[in-house]
Amino acid sequence: MSVAVIGAGWAGLACAIDLAAAGLRPLVLEAARQPGGRARGVAVDGQRLDNGQHLLIGAYTDTLALMRQVGADPDALLTRHRLFVASPELRLALPPLPPPLDVAAGLLLARGAGWGEKFRAVRAMKALEAAGWSAPPEQTVADWLAATGLAGGVLARRLYAPLCLAALNTPLEAASMAVFARVLWDSLGAGARVPGATDYLVAAADLSAVFPDPAATWIAARGGAVRTSARVKSLVPAVAGWSIELDGAAQETIEARQVVLAVAPQHAAALLPDIPAAQATRDLLAGYRYEPIATVYLGLSPGIGLARPIVQIDGPAPDDSPAWVFDRGAAGNPGVLACVISARGPWQALPEAELARRLLAHVRPYLRAAGQKAPLRDAPPLAWHKRIVEARATFAASAGLGRPAAITLAPGLHLAGDWTWAPWPATLEGAVRSGRRAAAAVLGTARENG
Ligand SMILES: Cc1cc2nc3c(=O)[nH]c(=O)nc-3n(C[C@H](O)[C@H](O)[C@H](O)COP(=O)(O)OP(=O)(O)OC[C@H]3O[C@@H](n4cnc5c(N)ncnc54)[C@H](O)[C@@H]3O)c2cc1C
Structure with a gap:
């Protein structure tokens, strides 16, 4: 045939x-x-x-x-990290507990968010679970954050909004809560169904x-x-x-x-x-409808990298959503950072050099010299930068x-x-x-x- x-x-x-x-x-x-x-x-x-x-x-x-079937060993080609959030306002890590306790404990132990919103977040996740991880088709993620009392808080800004943007590539005001609920079910809500479902897997090659x-x-x-x-x-x-x-x-x-x-x-x-x-x-x-994604590569000296493999920084323009930054060292590009900006926003109007300069300023507190724990004292020189924009990266969810x-x-x-x-x-x-x-x-x- x-x-x-x-x-x-x-x-x-x-x-x-x-x-x-x-x-x-x-x-x-x-x-x-x-x-x-x-x-x-x-x-x-x-x-x-x-x-x-x-x-x-x-x-x-x-x-x-x-990947395994075609001989591309995931254990060699991807590095695995337990979920964490390192951001200007919020630090969150999943403790080594069996799921779903790890997620609840991670939320409650997060540094930077108040107790009130942590309990609201746990309650919101429980309610989603009780609803079978579904939501009305017309509900947006912004509607859900407002309904759960999470809107305007640190967890909304540093956890839910960046997760939604990374997964749906759609601004919160338009993003489908039903799709986001499914993403949460497959990751944070996976529990024992899929061990390590929330782990980050970062490519160790192109x-x-x-x-x-x-x-x-x-x-x-x-x-x-x-x-x-x-x-x-x-x-x-x-x-x-x-x-x-x-x-x-x-x-x-x-x-x-x-x-x-x-x-x-x-x-x-x-x-x-x-x-x-x-x-x-x-x-x-x-x-x-379609949304863009930009990856801005910042070329520093090979001895410099991030304190964590991935960090979250403020967006390059004041009303932009946060950007995720990846250390490309493990992918064979030592000293190279990849900054990802999802969905349309004011960043689109910035010239590449200005975009790179602002991103470097925001990522600076997370930069480390190889083998050092303390932040760098001086701003490292930017040897080169490259912006790649996929104008229609994904459909808007x-x-x-x-x-x-x-x-x-x-x-x-x-x-x-x-x-x-x-x-x-x-x-x-x-x-x-x-x-x-x-x-x-x-x-x-x-x-x-x-
Ligand atoms: C910048 C960026 C960042 C992303 N980040 C993530 C992420 O972190 N995690 C994640 O899971 N997903 C991410 N995505 C989404 C992910 O890349 C896509 O969902 C996935 O690659 C889509 O694969 P696909 O095979 O459905 O479509 P495509 O990759 O679009 O494949 C379709 C293929 O069809 C070919 N084609 C089109 N027209 C013709 C034609 N007339 N004749 C022959 N061939 C044709 C195209 O050239 C293309 O190779 C990201 C996407 C982008 C662009």
Whole structure:
């Protein structure tokens, strides 16, 4: 059976791995010159960096399983850290207690927040648990913070808002509480279901080496192929399946019995075939909005790093949300910090040099010389900086957002991609799970939905 997967992001690759493991020879068609999509390595002045700094968490069970399957050892390629928050106002760590006691104790022992709001936070989490980690579809995260009495407090500012922005990439006033509740269930609320679900997993290599490159090699070794620089122009029904026309002078056409469309939502509508069964998905996609993510790399001297692998700092502009800063030392970039700014905001108007200067000023209290505990006395010189903005990094996980009701639109035509994995926001794990579900649809086997 011939199967084509359009898009070699983490969704398309995950799909092709499961197809190849089942004995098929999937052909993955990728427009870019390398696989990985929105999570890939890039070369910047001879250094291997990422198109955007990513954070994985222990709850990403399918991603970790597929990494192992393709020979990308997560224990070597990711460093694992117990959840903590190091920020200007709040310090929180999870004590070594069995879940869910660790989360409750972590909240209650947090330094920087008052007892009143700590108890309100524990009560709010209990109430969410009692509600089955669900929320009304139109409720926003800002509504929830107001309803629980947490709005305006340190925990809202330094825990819930940064978590929401990191996971949903959507401003609190628009962000879906139902999606955020699901994120909380899969992480803080995972308990014994997934040991270490809240752990931070930070890449110890560039993102291409973590999954896309080993995945493409593994697929090819089993008779499949990941063909790069192959942009699909159109998809039309054929006598026995689908006809895929590639962009380019050669006017190449590929026939496949089954097709998995695994592209980002902003690219999916244009590729959906002109058939009545695809209209509902096209209408749904017309309502999608997108949010940017910036990664600002700061190049310091190789002997300087962060006191913790990740810290949270104030945003670069006064009314910006906080930024997360990662020490890239473990990824082979000693002296390099990656500052991540999620969702639209005043930072977008700042010139790169000014953005870098402000971020460096905010991160300064967390800088340490190698082997030292005390903060640096003098501001370190900034050797270089590089801002990479993904203008449509993710779909906005807004309250009321519609997600595809079904992923098989017509016989032999299936959808994958982060946007199809409801009710998660746009994440690597959502992409991977969606790809695996599409593979199951191709193979005619069942897989849990959402
Ligand atoms: C800067 C940034 C930071 C992020 N941070 C995190 C994070 O910390 N943690 C996390 O879990 N997630 C994070 N995400 C989200 C995560 O990267 C995405 O959810 C995930 O990569 C989506 O994978 P995908 O396969 O669904 O889509 P994509 O990665 O978009 O893959 C789709 C592929 O299809 C290809 N394509 C498109 N059109 C065509 C065509 N016509 N023909 C052939 N190929 C085509 C594209 O080139 C692309 O390679 C971040 C995203 C960005 C951009």
